[in-house]
Structures are given as structure tokens and as C-alpha cells.
Amino acid sequence: MCRVAIRIASHPPSTIHKSTFRRGAPPHPVLLFEKDKMTTILSSTLGLWRLMLAVWPWQLGNEGKKMRVKQVSTGVIFALCIACFFAGSLFNSRTWTHPSLSRDINVTPFPEIHKPTPDCDHQRLLMEDKSADVMEQATRTRHAVGTLDITIPKLETxxxxxxxxxxxxxxxxxxxxxxxxxxxxxxxxxxxxxxxxxxxxxxxxxxxxxxxxxxxxxxxxxxxxxxxxxxxxxxxxxxxxxxxxxxxxxxxxxxxxxxxxxxxxxxxxxxxxxxxxxxxxxxxxxxxxxxxxxxxxxxxxxxxxxxxxxxxxxxxxxxxxxxxxxxxxxxxxxxxxxxxxxxxxxxxxxxxxxxxxxxxxxxxxxxxxxxxxxxxxxxxxxxxxxxxxxxxxxxxxxxxxxxxxxxxxxxxxxxxxxxxxxxxxxxxxxxxxxxxxxxxxxxxxxxxxx
The missing domain is CATH 3.90.550 (Spore Coat Polysaccharide Biosynthesis Protein SpsA; Chain A)
Structure with a gap:
């Protein structure tokens, strides 16, 4: 019988070494990368927050007083959005091309399905012929054992x-x-x-x-x-x-x-x-x-x-x-x-x-x-x-x-x-x-x- 082989597309999570979680073991490169990523995110968020405070009009509710700020033009806001987009693209590129991560995660976009080969019938016939040979050999072995059962008592006599x-x-x-x-x-x-x-x-x-x-x-x-x-x-x-x-x-x-x-x-x-x-x-x-x-x-x-x-x-x-x-x-x-x-x-x-x-x-x-x-x-x-x-x-x-x-x-x-x-x-x-x-x-x- 021909077999159909299917390769699983995703790499199992077990590829992450257990040594990563042992106390006193050196940190895994993936975890170091995750730390850098979190630092980058926090720094970007803080910078954007300061920029928004500088350019956006805010109502301060301290004793009913209003503080007026200078109006920001539409072009500046558009430029700020473009800058955020490119910053996100750069972050995603670093995430997927990190060398330590690519060594541990094997991604296959789609599973491969091996279809039955056209010579399955020929292989099946070969297996049947081999089975017949095995049965014939077993029959001969039983016959030989029976002959020994008869011969040994005669030799002992x-x-x-x-x-x-x-x-x-x-x-x-x-x-x-x-x-x-x-x-x-x-x-x-x-x-x-x-x-x-x-x-x-x-x-x-x-x-x-x-x-x-x-x-x-x-x-x-x-x-x-x-x-x-x-x-x-x-x-x-x-x-x-x-x-x-x-x-x-x-x-x-x-x-x-x-x-x-x-x-x-x-x-x-x-x-x-x-x-x-x-x-x-x-x-x-x-x-x-x-x-x-x-x-x-x-x-x-x-x-x-x-x-x-x-x-x-x-x-x-x-x-x-x-x-x-x-x-x-x-x-x-x-x-x-x-x-x-x-x-x-x-x-x-x-x-x-x-x-x-x-x-x-x-x-x-x-x-x-x-x-x-x-x-x-x-x-x-x-x-x-x-x-x-x-x-x-x-x-x-x-x-x-x-x-x-x-x-x-x-x-x-x-x-x-x-x-x-x-x-x-x-x-x-x-x-x-x-x-x-x-x-x-x-x-x-x-x-x-x-």
C-alpha cells in the first residue's frame, strides 16, 4: 500500500530550548531580542507623547483657566503620521529578519502533500511476491524441523x-x-x-x-x-x-x-x-x-x-x-x-x-x-x-x-x-x-x- 506523506507546516513550540527557563542559565537570543524590542517601543511611545504635548491644543481645567497654544499646521501632522508609518515598518523588518529567531522557528507557508506515485500497483505486486516467498520459506522450515524430529530419536537410538x-x-x-x-x-x-x-x-x-x-x-x-x-x-x-x-x-x-x-x-x-x-x-x-x-x-x-x-x-x-x-x-x-x-x-x-x-x-x-x-x-x-x-x-x-x-x-x-x-x-x-x-x-x- 502506497503511503501519503504530509509535512506539518509550522514548527512546534518545543524547538525553544528548555535551558532558557533554567535558573542561572544564559538568556536565549530570542529573549534578548524581545528585550530590545520592548525598549524601542517604550522610547518611541515616550517621544511621540512629548511631541503631541508640544503641538496639540489641550484644555487645562485648573481653576477654569484656558491656556491657548499655537495652532499646528496640517502639513506638520501629515509628516508626523508618515514618520510613524516608517518607524513601524522598520520595526517589523527587524522582527522577521532577526538571525537568532530564524534559527529557532521554521515557517512553511503551506503544507506539502505527496501524492501517490503512479507505480503503486507495481510496488504492491512486489510486496505480494515477497510475502509468497516468505510463506514458502516458512513451509520449508517446518518441514525441516519435522524431519529432524524423526531423525534425532533414530540417531539417539x-x-x-x-x-x-x-x-x-x-x-x-x-x-x-x-x-x-x-x-x-x-x-x-x-x-x-x-x-x-x-x-x-x-x-x-x-x-x-x-x-x-x-x-x-x-x-x-x-x-x-x-x-x-x-x-x-x-x-x-x-x-x-x-x-x-x-x-x-x-x-x-x-x-x-x-x-x-x-x-x-x-x-x-x-x-x-x-x-x-x-x-x-x-x-x-x-x-x-x-x-x-x-x-x-x-x-x-x-x-x-x-x-x-x-x-x-x-x-x-x-x-x-x-x-x-x-x-x-x-x-x-x-x-x-x-x-x-x-x-x-x-x-x-x-x-x-x-x-x-x-x-x-x-x-x-x-x-x-x-x-x-x-x-x-x-x-x-x-x-x-x-x-x-x-x-x-x-x-x-x-x-x-x-x-x-x-x-x-x-x-x-x-x-x-x-x-x-x-x-x-x-x-x-x-x-x-x-x-x-x-x-x-x-x-x-x-x-x-x-
Whole structure:
């Protein structure tokens, strides 16, 4: 849009310096001129008054006497008027041409109005073209930012994978790429749990060729997760090596197994798993829990489009400060006064996290604080992040009749266990019975398509 500029004709009164009115400041030239002018006026007035007294007839009213004066001719009066006219003209000329006044007052007889130039339309078109260029540049910038949002998590994952591989002894060969998968299911187990592992292989965990087919066709990776004994290469480690040579279903961690180190083990599991498999989800489950794999992968698939998901049976139990009791929390004071409850977190029997969260744990493993209870530790890591907590009730099922009735109603449970035992009570003896009552059948698992 073309603008019409108007210059104000008169100079504002603010051009008179404020220093003129300060006490003790030297007088401004304009004021000196005004003083001379007043002196001239007073002198002229006094002279004219004396002249008029001399030539004009006046009546003196003192005691009724009249004083006669000599009559003045008309020519003298006319000459006096001409003299007054020229004196006034000289005064006006001095007023308007005074140098100090002309420096302070800028007089413009008429305002100047700049009319719109004839090429306004051309300028408007140029401005529109520039606006279009700015919008196009902004669009490109938004696209670049979106690309970075996608690229940065991938780079962080690769960085964490490289670092964790070197730290925990799982560095892959340079020419071997990370295997793609949909989900990695890590079954937490120990050296003394061989019978539990066998109960799972006989029920819901496929073995042999089926396990390999599940990986290649469905992208479902299942491994028993275990560390090492305090005496490397001892009897306990040899027993695990022999079992793994037979079933090929173990993930060994560079970690010394101990009950009070479950938080460390969980951190190492996610950090190691992401170096070996590029999966959409990573699941941790205990070896005394019944799991329906088909229900699990279909439940996870519903949340696949979300960037950061933390899924499980959410709870908020009391913070136990008394020593000697089960689940005692030595750092209870961090959670407030005595009697407070924990923040919401997934129960430790089973929970799932998405890839971005596993990458976060891998990248920041060295500075993630570990509490006494593993499930609380995981909840604490994610409590202050932009993570969606999904309270999945199908991961909270009890053993029969609970899971049996839900299965018959068409609501097959993802996981079943007993709350008093933090797993299935006497799981080795009861796992097959529970699987027969609450299992989903093979069709649900093999019909899954990622």
C-alpha cells in the first residue's frame, strides 16, 4: 500500500530550548531580542507623547483657566503620521529578519502533500511476491524441523546401541545390521528357576522351530533374561550355557545375578535388547506369569502409532519405611512423609515400553537412579517424561476362575497371576492347568500380522 506523506507546516513550540527557563542559565537570543524590542517601543511611545504635548491644543481645567497654544499646521501632522508609518515598518523588518529567531522557528507557508506515485500497483505486486516467498520459506522450515524430529530419536537410538554394546559386551560385527522386530519379550528368570522355564516351554512359550518361525514371520522375539554368577564360568553358568545350547532361548547379560539388583538387571535388559533388535515394543515379564502372546501383540498393535507408551497394570502402593519387611524402601524419605504412596507405575509382573523409551533408558543408563523395587524404579524413570501411561486391565487378570470367565466372555487376558504371590502361586504345578483354562489357542498368535 502506497503511503501519503504530509509535512506539518509550522514548527512546534518545543524547538525553544528548555535551558532558557533554567535558573542561572544564559538568556536565549530570542529573549534578548524581545528585550530590545520592548525598549524601542517604550522610547518611541515616550517621544511621540512629548511631541503631541508640544503641538496639540489641550484644555487645562485648573481653576477654569484656558491656556491657548499655537495652532499646528496640517502639513506638520501629515509628516508626523508618515514618520510613524516608517518607524513601524522598520520595526517589523527587524522582527522577521532577526538571525537568532530564524534559527529557532521554521515557517512553511503551506503544507506539502505527496501524492501517490503512479507505480503503486507495481510496488504492491512486489510486496505480494515477497510475502509468497516468505510463506514458502516458512513451509520449508517446518518441514525441516519435522524431519529432524524423526531423525534425532533414530540417531539417539544408534548412539545408545553403540555405547551399550561396548559397555555390556554385545558389540555386533560391523557388517551385521540390527534385526527388525515388532516386539521383544524378555522373561526375567534366575539360576534356580529351571523348572519354571520348563513349565513355560510346555504351555504358552513356543520352542524349537516354532520359536524361530515366530521371529522371522511375525517379528516376535522371546528370550529368558539372565545374568552371570558371582564366579564366572562356575557350575551355575555352565548349566545355563547347556540349557541355552538345547533351546536357544536365552539372553545373557553382563550382570551378576542378585535379588536386590533387579533394578540394575532391568536397566541392562532394555539397554542390551535395543542393541540386538530394532523393535516397536519391549516387554518385561516374570517367569511365573501366564501370558497369551496373541492377546499381547494385538494389544500392543493398537498403540503402535504413539511415540512413547508405557503400558501395564498401573498401581500405587504404600511406601514401606520399616526395615525388615518385604519391599522395604531405604529411600522412603524421598517420597514424602511416612504413610505416603508411590506415584502411579506399572506392576512388575509384566509391562511394555515403546522403542523411544527403551532408547532413552539405553542412552541415559549411567545416570538413571535405581530404587529398591524394580517396578517403582521404572515408574520413576518415566514419571517426568512426555510418556503416555496406559493402564491395561487385561494385564491384571487373576488365575482361574477370573481369567477363565473372561476368556469365555471373549475378553482373553494378556497376563494372569496371583497378587498375594506377585506371580502364580506354585506356578510349576499350576501353569499347565491355567493354560488349559485361560489360554487363547494357537490361532490368535499365528494370525497376527504386523
Amino acid at each position: 544408534q548412539l545408545g546401541a553403540a555405547r551399550e554394546g561396548m559397555v555390556y559386551g554385545h558389540q555386533k560385527e560391523g557388517n551385521h545390521s540390527v534385526q527388525k522386530a515388532f516386539v521383544v519379550v524378555g522373561i526375567n528368570t534366575g539360576f534356580s528357576s529351571e523348572r519354571r522355564r520348563e513349565s513355560l516351554r510346555e504351555t504358552w512359550l513356543p520352542g524349537g522351530d516354532k520359536l524361530k518361525k515366530l521371529e522371522t514371520e511375525k517379528g516376535i522375539i522371546i528370550r529368558f533374561v539372565i545374568g552371570r554368577s558371582a564366579t564366572p564360568g562356575g557350575v551355575l553358568d555352565q548349566a545355563i550355557d547347556e540349557e541355552n545350547a538345547k533351546h536357544h532361548d536365552f539372553l545373557r547379560l553382563n550382570h551378576i545375578e542378585a535379588y536386590h539388583e533387579l533394578s540394575t538387571k532391568t536397566r541392562l535388559y532394555f539397554s542390551t535388547a535395543i542393541t540386538l533388535w530394532d523393535a516397536e515394543f519391549y516387554v518385561k515379564v516374570d517367569d511365573d506369569v501366564h501370558l497369551n502372546l496373541g492377546a499381547l501383540v494385538n494389544t500392543l498393535a493398537r498403540h503402535q502409532s504413539k511415540p512413547r507408551v508405557y503400558m501395564g497394570c498401573m498401581k500405587s502402593g504404600p511406601v514401606l519405611s520399616k526395615k525388615g519387611v518385604r519391599y522395604h524402601e531405604p529411600e522412603f524419605w524421598k517420597f514424602g512423609k511416612e504413610g505416603n504412596k508411590y506415584f502411579r507405575h506399572a506392576s512388575g509382573q509384566i509391562y511394555a515400553i515403546s522403542k523411544d523409551i527403551a532408547s532413552y533408558i539405553s542412552t541415559n543408563a549411567d545416570i538413571l537412579h535405581r530404587y529398591a523395587n524394580e517396578d517403582v524404579t521404572m515408574g520413576a524413570w518415566l514419571f517426568g517424561l512426555e510418556v503416555e501411561h496406559v493402564d491395561e486391565y487385561s494385564m491384571c487378570c487373576g488365575t482361574p476362575p477370573d481369567c477363565y470367565l473372561k476368556a469365555r466372555a471373549g475378553n482373553v487376558c494378556v497376563a494372569s497371576y496371583d497378587w498375594p504371590c506377585s506371580g502364580i502361586c506354585k506356578s510349576v504345578e499350576r501353569m499347565k492347568e491355567i493354560h488349559n483354562s485361560c489360554g487363547e489357542g494357537d490361532r490368535a498368535l499365528w494370525s497376527f500380522s504386523r
